[in-house]
Amino acid sequence: MFVYLDNSATTKPYDEVVKEMSEVMSSCFGNPSSLHRMGFQAEKTVKASRLKIAEALGADPGEVYFTGSGTEGDNIAVLGGARALKRKGKKIITSAVEHPAVLETFKALEGEGFKAVYLETDGYGYVNMDQLKSELDDDTVLVSLMHVNNELGTIQPVEDAGRLVKALDKTLFHVDGVQSFGKLRMKSAVSAADLLSVSAHKIHGPKGMGALYIKKGVNIKSPVTGGGQEKNIRSGTENVPGISGFGKAAELAYKDFDRTIENMRNVRKYLLEGIKSEIKDIRINSYEDERCAASVLNVSFLGVRGEVLLHMLEQKDIFVSTGSACSSNKKGQSHVLKAAGLTDEEIEGAVRFSFSRFNTVEEMDYVIANLKKSVDDIRKVIRR
Numbered sequence: 404m405f406v407y408l409d410n411s412a413t414t415k416p417y418d419e420v421v422k423e424m425s426e427v428m429s430s431c432f433g434n435p436s437s438l439h440r441m442g443f444q445a446e447k448t449v450k451a452s453r454l455k456i457a458e459a460l461g462a463d464p465g466e467v468y469f470t471g472s473g474t475e476g477d478n479i480a481v482l483g484g485a486r487a488l489k490r491k492g493k494k495i496i497t498s499a500v501e502h503p504a505v506l507e508t509f510k511a512l513e514g515e516g517f518k519a520v521y522l523e524t525d526g527y528g529y530v531n532m533d534q535l536k537s538e539l540d541d542d543t544v545l546v547s548l549m550h551v552n553n554e555l556g557t558i559q560p561v562e563d564a565g566r567l568v569k570a571l572d573k574t575l576f577h578v579d580g581v582q583s584f585g586k587l588r589m590k591s592a593v594s595a596a597d598l599l600s601v602s603a604h605k606i607h608g609p610k611g612m613g614a615l616y617i618k619k620g621v622n623i624k625s626p627v628t629g630g631g632q633e634k635n636i637r638s639g640t641e642n643v644p645g646i647s648g649f650g651k652a653a654e655l656a657y658k659d660f661d662r663t664i665e666n667m668r669n670v671r672k673y674l675l676e677g678i679k680s681e682i683k684d685i686r687i688n689s690y691e692d693e694r695c696a697a698s699v700l701n702v703s704f705l706g707v708r709g710e711v712l713l714h715m716l717e718q719k720d721i722f723v724s725t726g727s728a729c730s731s732n733k734k735g736q737s738h739v740l741k742a743a744g745l746t747d748e749e750i751e752g753a754v755r756f757s758f759s760r761f762n763t764v765e766e767m768d769y770v771i772a773n774l775k776k777s778v779d780d781i782r783k784v785i786r787r
Contacts, residue, residue: 405720406766410605411553411582411699411757412724416648417607417655424609424648435641436632445643452650456614459653460599461590468615468636469646473581475627476600476615477504479636481547483623484575484598485512488544491573496538496546498522498530499742500555505547505579506738518542527690528555528743536567545575550583550592554739554755556689556699558587565595575621581605581613585656586664586698597621603645607759608652612645663760668697670762675700677771682778686749688740700756701740703749707781712754715777721770724755 407415427448433441435449449469457464470476485495497509499521509519520538523531530548539546546568550561561578568576577598580589585606593599593616603612617623617636629638678685688701704712709725716723725737740750756770 404766404769406762406770407722408756408758408762408770409722409724410759411755413604413610414607414759415761416604416609417652419655420608420648420651423651424644427647428644431643431647433643435643436630445641448643449641449646452646455650455654456601459584459589459657460593460601460616461588462593462616463619466616466619468617468633469641469649470600470613470615470633470637471611471639471642472613473579473600473602473605474502474504474613475637476602476613477502477547477577477579477581478508479615479625479627480577480598480600480617480623481505481508481545482512482626483636484577485517485545486515486626487622487624488573488575489515489517492542492544494518494520494538494540494542494544496520496522496535496543498524498548498559500524500528500530500552500557500739501547501549502553502579502581505549509547524742526744527688527694528552528557528739529690529694530559530564532560532563532567535564539567539571539574541571543571543574545577547577547579549579549581551580551586551696551698552739553582554699554737555701555743556582556695556757558583558694558696561592562595565592569595575623582698583696585653586667586696588660598623603649603652606652606656609645609648612642612649614649664697667758667760667762670758670764670767671697671700671756673764674756674767674770675702677767678702678774681771681775686745688743688745688749688753698758700758702754702756703745703752704754704778705748705752706785707752707778709752709754711781712752712774712777715781716770716773719773719777721773724757725753 433445435446575597578596581602584601599616604610684705686703
């Protein structure tokens with residue numbers, strides 16, 4: 404049996420997305436900026452996909468800008484927002500459990516003279532809202548928070564954070580919606596945000612495609628310059644096949660949405676209960692209730708190295724992760740689990756299981772059986 408449980412890293416594209424992109428690539432290859440019929444056809448394709456993304460977000464099509472990835476969307480939002488307001492203040496706020504796309508960008512802004520504040524979290528990565536409230540002041544120009552944590556699945560209170568931020572007229576609020584798009588209804592988060600970034604390959608769309616929501620009336624100074632595409636927010640010839648595939652993926656992600664999420668939640672719960680009943684000496688690092696997205700479950704197997712367990716499961720065609728794919732090739736502990744207060748042993752033994760609409764309860768029986776055997780085998784070797 405083949406079981407893919409690394410969907411927070413990337414997802415398998417829908418067959419419909421692959422077909423759509425192939426057709427567009429072969430028959431709609433014009434440049435959207437060209438004035439002839441082929442250019443018009445490409446532009447029409449981009450416009451149709453922009454509408455689909457907007458509908459999925461609960462936004463206006465004119466507020467959606469295509470980017471090359473979720474990371475690029477984060478960069479444009481954070482750099483562009485902070486730099487546009489640098490004469491009004493120098494304080495920027497985020498959390499200690501953000502994706503590197505945000506954390507590294509904050510570090511870059513610190514090098515430009517901005518003062519960055521990194522909010523603390525509880526043991527499940529839930530941001531300290533009292534600290535946010537106390538840190539917001541007249542010098543604050545930007546707040547950036549993720550909607551769903553990529554390692555723990557924790558749903559952050561972005562709606563409440565947005566209300567606090569909006570009490571300050573000049574402050575921009577950016578939401579990293581990469582892990583929530585397709586897993587949560589987005590309208591309330593979009594309403595709370597000035598800027599919100601999403602990615603295609605997390606929702607069974609193509610890699611190398613993202614989108615950035617910019618609320619009407621909000622002006623940022625984009626770090627991407629060139630030919631002026633996407634209304635000067637993201638210059639560069641549009642990736643028409645990728646945009647088309649993204650639009651199709653967004654459309655499918657919210658088709659039968661409630662049933663899809665219910666299935667994912669049932670699969671997650673089944674795996675969680677199986678692990679708890681079959682394997683001793685574990686720590687559940689994700690919330691076990693509605694405060695965690697249906698797409699993620701993080702568990703520490705004490706006395707086991709997560710990386711060793713990952714490769715043992717891989718031999719059984721079970722694919723999991725030990726953390727964020729975007730930082731897994733870097734040395735050191737997970738900054739998310741460290742910020743959540745986990746011990747070194749808990750961090751070392753942490754494994755992330757992340758789900759999609761294609762996973763089944765039957766697959767989880769196979770995972771539980773092999774997980775138990777692998778953990779037992781590793782512990783026997785260690786105890787010798």
